[in-house]
Amino acid sequence: MEKNKQSLAIQFGRLVRRLRVALALSQEDFADLCGLHRTYIGAIERGEKTISIETASKLAKALHIPLSELFLLLEKEREN
Amino acid sequence: MEKNKQSLAIQFGRLVRRLRVALALSQEDFADLCGLHRTYIGAIERGEKTISIETASKLAKALHIPLSELFLLLEKEREN
Numbered sequence: 001m002e003k004n005k006q007s008l009a010i011q012f013g014r015l016v017r018r019l020r021v022a023l024a025l026s027q028e029d030f031a032d033l034c035g036l037h038r039t040y041i042g043a044i045e046r047g048e049k050t051i052s053i054e055t056a057s058k059l060a061k062a063l064h065i066p067l068s069e070l071f072l073l074l075e076k077e078r079e080n
Numbered sequence: 081m082e083k084n085k086q087s088l089a090i091q092f093g094r095l096v097r098r099l100r101v102a103l104a105l106s107q108e109d110f111a112d113l114c115g116l117h118r119t120y121i122g123a124i125e126r127g128e129k130t131i132s133i134e135t136a137s138k139l140a141k142a143l144h145i146p147l148s149e150l151f152l153l154l155e156k157e158r159e160n
Contacts, residue, residue, distance in 0.1 A: 008133065008134055008137060009133075009134070012133065050132045050133075050134060051132065051133055052130045052131065052132055052133070053088065053089075053092065053130075053131055053132075053133060053136050054088055054089070054130060056133050057088060066151070066152075066155055067151045067154075067155065068148045068149070068151035068152035068154075068155055069148070071146070071147045071148035071151055072146075072148035074147075074148075075146055075147065075148055
């Protein structure tokens with residue numbers, strides 16, 4: 001269970017990083033858009049944080065995709 | 081922001097409750113399926129808890145739907 005838990009956070013973080021980079025946003029600019037701190041974004045992207053659905057919602061908004069689509073992308077990655 | 085945050089948790093909780101009831105599961109049986117405590121499920125369903133994406137993932141599994149679909153249903157509710 002712990003392994004899966006870590007895996008979810010790590011894969012979620014990697015996905016967020018990839019989408020952020022695809023939008024040509026720095027961690028700092030992305031953090032501003034999310035209303036979060038840059039170091040917190042860094043920790044999320046490294047999968048070091050257990051994030052709430054509210055935080056996930058802020059990230060999705062800043063990435064201009066619905067939260068459901070963010071998780072759909074995550075599920076597609078986890079299938080592979 | 082606080083209002084939206086509360087709203088997300090409340091709407092998420094209501095949705096989870098509705099899906100659980102649709103599966104004819106008691107809070108206790110659902111809690112067992114999720115590997116969580118019944119009182120915690122109650123608090124989630126009342127929108128009193130800020131839940132992690134890992135917890136949301138456990139709830140979705142017990143409801144037999146992908147996490148993305150759970151959030152898709154939530155987004156549809158929030159549109160109305």
